[in-house]
Amino acid sequence: MKPGTKALRKGRTSIPNQIYHLIATTKDRRPVFNDFRLARSAVYAINSQPISTLAYVVMPDHIHWLLQMGHDAIDLGKLMQSVKTSVSRKHYLRFSHGNIWQQGFYDHAIRSEEIIEDIARYIIYNPVRAGLVKTVREYSHWDAKWV
Numbered sequence: 001m002k003p004g005t006k007a008l009r010k011g012r013t014s015i016p017n018q019i020y021h022l023i024a025t026t027k028d029r030r031p032v033f034n035d036f037r038l039a040r041s042a043v044y045a046i047n048s049q050p051i052s053t054l055a056y057v058v059m060p061d062h063i064h065w066l067l068q069m070g071h072d073a074i075d076l077g078k079l080m081q082s083v084k085t086s087v088s089r090k091h092y093l094r095f096s097h098g099n100i101w102q103q104g105f106y107d108h109a110i111r112s113e114e115i116i117e118d119i120a121r122y123i124i125y126n127p128v129r130a131g132l133v134k135t136v137r138e139y140s141h142w143d144a145k146w147v
Contacts, residue, residue, distance in 0.1 A: 014073035019110040021119060022065045024080055025102040031060035032100050038090055039141045045086035049079055055120035055144035064123040080105045120144045
């Protein structure tokens with residue numbers, strides 16, 4: 001385990017009905033999701049989880065995911081590990097062995113005063129801000145419950 005990795009998990013809890021913004025990054029920021037099939041495998045992995053997905057975007061080297069826990073909160077680490085494992089299996093089958101993910105992930109519990117739609121808009125406009133497309137409608141790997 002890398003130094004400081006345990007500190008990333010310290011104090012991390014999953015609260016029932018809480019909304020979270022999660023970000024997972026590929027190892028060395030490699031753009032593995034430039035491969036259309038791998039990007040779609042990440043979309044499938046996100047949509048296969050037993051929680052309510054509010055918005056997500058799969059960027060070339062990371063994913064953003066806005067979700068809401070149900071009445072029985074699932075451990076955030078296990079949830080993200082499930083997504084990472086699913087995508088890693090597809091990557092291994094298509095290319096080679098080796099981990100594609102940076103260890104750990106970022107999570108932010110959304111406070112009640114934060115505007116969820118603004119956070120979702122921030123998430124889905126990532127491809128536009130990154131210069132990958134001119135409008136979000138040109139990008140294939142995102143969704144939001146409000147659209």
